[in-house]
Each structure stands twice: as C-alpha cells, then as structure tokens.
Amino acid sequence: MSELRNILTDSVNGLFGDRVTRELLTRFDETGDDGGIWAEVEAQGLTRPLVSEENGGVGGEWRDAHVLLSAGGFHSAPVPLAETILASWLAEKAGLPVPEGMATVIDGSDGSLKVTGEGSSAKLSGAVARVPWGSKAETAVVVGVQDGGVVVGQVRLSDARGITASQNMAREPRDDVSFDGAPVRVAHLPNDLPQDVVLQYGAMVRAAQIAGAMEKVLSQTVQYANERTQFGRPLGKFQAIQQELSRMAGEAASSGVIAEAPFAALDAGQNPEWQIAAAKARTSEAAGVGATVGHQTHGAIGFTYEHSLHFATRRLWSWRSEFGGARFWARRLGNRAVDRGVDNFWADIVSG
C-alpha cells in the first residue's frame, strides 16, 4: 500500500471513528445535521483524492479513493463523500472547475436533462428523481444531452427550479430535482468515459461503501456474539451461531475483494465496466446476507432504534438498490456473456 493510501486510511478512520458516534447518527436521522464533520472532511482534503494537486486535490489513484469510500461505508458517515469525490473527479476530468463544498452527480444522459445554448448562455432543463444529496449539495456535475450528443455540465443547485426532498431508508437525502433554464457550464464528455458514466461510477462507489458496511456489520456482530451470554456461555460459542457468522464473513470478504476490483482496473488503465458490474451485482447480493445474519444474531436488541446496528444495515438495504441493483448489473454481465458466446466466457472471466 502506498504511503499516501496509508495516510488517507488513517485520517479517514481517525476522523469518522472519533466523530461518527451513535449520537451524531441519531441527530442526523432527526435533523439532517452532520455535526460539523463535513467541514473536517473538506479540511483534510478527503473529498479530492482524484483531483490534481494544482487544483487543490491530493493527486491520488483510484485505490486511494477506494479506501475513503470503504471507510465512509464502514462508519456510516452521514456526508456526501462518495458523491463529492465523483463530482470533483468528473468536473476536473471534463475541464470544468472543481466544485467547492458538497457536490453530487446527476445522470441525465437518457435525455432527462437537456442543455441548450452555448458558452455563457448555456441553459439546463429537465428533471431527475432521487438525486443523492440533491437538497444538501451546492453543486451538481451532470451528464445531459445537447444536440443529440452527451455533455458534462456543472450547475448550482440553488438555480434548480424545484427540489422535492425525499430520503432512502438510511435517511440520506435522495431528492427529486428539476431545472428550467438554469445557467450551466458545459464541457465535452471525455472520450474515454461512457455515456452512462454516472450510473457506472456511481455503482462503483456504492459497491465500495457496501463492502465497508459489510465489514462493520460483521465486526459488530462478532463483538456482540462474544459479549452476549445465554444458557451460560457467549453466543459465539454456539455452533449454530458460528456457522452463520462464518457464512456472513465469506460474504463480507467477497464484497471487499470484488469492490476493489474496478478501482484497481482504473489504476491499471483498463476499462472498469465489467468489474463495476460484477462488484455491484455481487455486493448487492451480499448486503442482504450481511443485514439478515447481523440482525438474527443480535436478536431483539438489534431491532431497536437504540442499538446502533441499524445505521449500517439500513444503508446496506438502501445502497444495494441504488445505481442499479443486483439484477440490473447481472443482466448487463449476462447480456455480454450471451453476446460474446460460450467460447469467450472463460477468457472474459480471466481478463475481467
């Protein structure tokens, strides 16, 4: 692991480990307040692992972003770290200014967002549902359609026509956002990015967050099983419990391994599409096992609001469906396999 990655790992776990307490997450659930940790996240440069140093970033690799995203998932950090990392990267990559403050990404590449006009008179119109952190972010980096082609745009969310607040199960903002001629800075979609870049890279970051949350549920559950005594011995001494926790550990390990794959592919200069598909399909499937076994082992106390298990499990249940769920990405992989045929199946596993 690189020096930089070690530093980032320590910073992010130090910050979230100290600050993201049950009290903070409870307050976030009730009021949406992050207790000031966003300012810390920004101050430590954690939102810009992929931005060059000349633009105020860390100038790191994708695997540096990966450790931040996993840690965010592990600690249930109630901030748009993943969205801002992606938005900052995409903006700089497209030659747009790197956004200040909270940012998000919006996929309008199916034509739901349209750009008209050129240069300083360019305008953005259209509506997109369930934008992550849409009501909190200052800036959105969007992918929309202009003259039949796909472009990247940057828009201030204060220029939106309307934002209808909504939430996922973890009470993270997932808001319906509409624009009606909002001023937008436009750039070409970089050649090496797919039109559905927001969907793909969004799935990639969610998979990393899921892997982090799986690790959290596993460690919480193991700890609980060692502490809670029934029939005169800790739960973890019962073979029935051991068998289930081992199964869950296998799912957590699988999630961790495949979630890292697309980040490594990007660092190696490869197209990450199939690793992304595998990562989101596999982690989304694992998420259900993690939440189920975690709750079963915790018994009734884990089903209460008072116990902290649900901060991670509600995120698992939400994140597995966002940016395409297990079936969506399995279909993509399956369609490729069918198109490529039996003779290429193994070669694609090996190269993917």
Next chain:
Amino acid sequence: MGFFNFEPATLPPEAEALRPEVRAFLAEALKDKRPVDRAWNWMGHDQDFSRKVGAQGWLGMTWPTEYGGGGRTFFERYVVMEEMLAAGAPVQAHWVADRQSGPLLLRFGTEEQREFFLPQIISGEACFCIGMSEPDSGSDLAATRTKAEKVDGGWKVNGTKVWTSNAHAAHYMIGLFRTNSEDKHGGLSQFIVDMKSSGLTVSPIINLAGNHHFNQCVFEDVFVPDGRLVGSPGSGWNQVMAELSFERSGPERYLSCIQLILELLGVAAQSRDPAMVEEVGRLSAHALTLRRMSLSVAGKLQRGENPSLEASVVKDVGGVFEQSIPEIAARLVEEEPTLMGGDDFQQVLAFLTMEAPSFSLRGGTREILRGIIARGLGLR
C-alpha cells in the same frame, strides 16, 4: 478493519505469457472430449494425459530445480491450473501429488524421499492418494485409529481407510497413522505407502451416481520401511494441517461446475430467456469474485505466508457457489437431466447434479471450514 487478509494479486507477465501456450496444448489434447467428459473436471483420471503435462514442464512448477522442479512462481502454476480446470482436463492422476504430496515432501520429507519421489511426480508418472478418513474418523481426524507399530526396519500397519479418492489408480498413498495411542494429536504420523504393498487391499466404494472415485483401503500387517516415514513420529497432525491448507487453496474449489455454466450459457444464448441471461450474469459476478479471492491466496503462497484461513473462506464460499449451479440450471431450464440420450446440457446437468453433494464434503466439510473461519473471527 478486517478479519482476513485478501491482498489483491495481479498475475505477472511471465504467468500470463503461459496462458496461450496452455490453451493451445489443451485444445489439441482435449479435442475429442465431449462436454459430459469435461464435466468430470479434476475428477477425470488419465495417466497418459498427466505424462504429457509433465513433459510440458507443468508439474512441480514451483519446486526447486535441483529435484527437477520448474523453479517457477505460484502465479505461473496458478495459470496452468486454472486453464486446465476451465477446459475440463482430466488432471486427477497428477493433481493430488502436484498440489499437496510434493509440497509435503519438500517441507517435511527426507532428502532420499525427495530425490526418489519428486522426479516421478514431475514427469507425471506417480499418482498419489491421501489416506486420512476412517470408518470412525471423518471430520474428526484426531480420532484416527489405523495403527503403525514399530518393527525391525520399519512399521507394521493395521486398520482401514475409507473415502480414499483414487486409491485404485494411485501408486502411493500419504497415510496418516497412529504411532502412539496415548497422545491424541501428538500420536499421529504420516507415511508414504506403496500401493502394491502386500497386505493392502483396495476395494471400490461406488458413489450414488454409479461412479468409482473412492475406495476402502484395508491394511493387514502392511510393512512400511523406516525410510517412508514423513517427518518425525508424532508430527503427523501438524503436517496434515499444513497440507490441508494447500488442498483448500486452489481454483478447483470454485470451478467444479464450470462446464454446466457454459452449457447454461449456451441455452441462454439460444433462447435469450431473460431469467437465464440474468443468471449467467450473476454467476459471472460470483466467478469473477472467487477468482480474485483464489488468486489472492496464490499470492499468499508466493510470499510464503500461511493461507489456511483465507483458503478456508474461498473453499466455503466457492463450495456454496459451485454446489448451487445444478440447482439453478435445473430451475431455469425446463429440460430433464439425462444419463442416456439427451443433449449436452441434459447430460452435464445429470452428471453434476449427482456429483454436487461431494463438493461441500471433500477436503473438509462445510461445517469444518466454517469452524475454522469462526476461529479466525475470534469466536472459538
């Protein structure tokens, strides 16, 4: 963060460079194999094929050159192994020796044993089997009762081994015998037994499919010379644990049903049935994940680290995966599995449906593996 260490591993160029060579070799060697033959996967036995593999320099690849080994990396060996499995090559005649018996002798054997046995394994001549389980000792290996008594110049073995895969075709057995009845774990020792020894009777145990993989091996005053003790008396338990981590670490622990995935893909490509297409995609995601995990274990072996915990995780998750495939195929494709007649899909489905129960038994049952994982989690 993390109970396990699945460090990502990337195959170095010299390992990838082997791949086209192995594929070309397999395309020729297996050109007459039908899908149902390939479905045997690493249970397929063909000593001639193993000799050809040996002639390619693909056995004992990681072993020191002084014994005729390849002196190559675990990653190069990994590429050869995974290509063989993916193609459904009949590797069983050399698999056990190359995977665990050779490494055992390299680690614990005498110089004479290495010089005598390793070249035979490397050339694909020597087939090994593993004598561990007994009628009253399956998962509970420490309950081993087959006894080796010290006699002049060697040991006299009495007892019975069961479920011994491939004993009927093997030239040698690595047997775990009791040399001290007082000490449960510390009273076990490993020996190399010549399968032609007098007093050793091998009889088939036919599996539910009517196939002959495993055997009962009865020892009646079988003489094993001193020079065939592996390690010192009483070190058998620790050696077996080290050996099992090799046994559990390879790509064979998720690829047993690759042929059925390919058949399912073929049906899906014909029918374009959305449920089948989606399931093929799901299985790909699992296979991609397991391959990365398995490769990570190869990286551990390459670095000389102990892979036993991570190998148990891969074998457990991989076993669940490969065992699920006949169930999935039977649910999605409305064709009856067939033993006689039928098409390739139907034949492969029938064969693997009946083999699948063994996937979570051989090499350590699912329950044993999960016990090992639970220990790694700090639960026991």
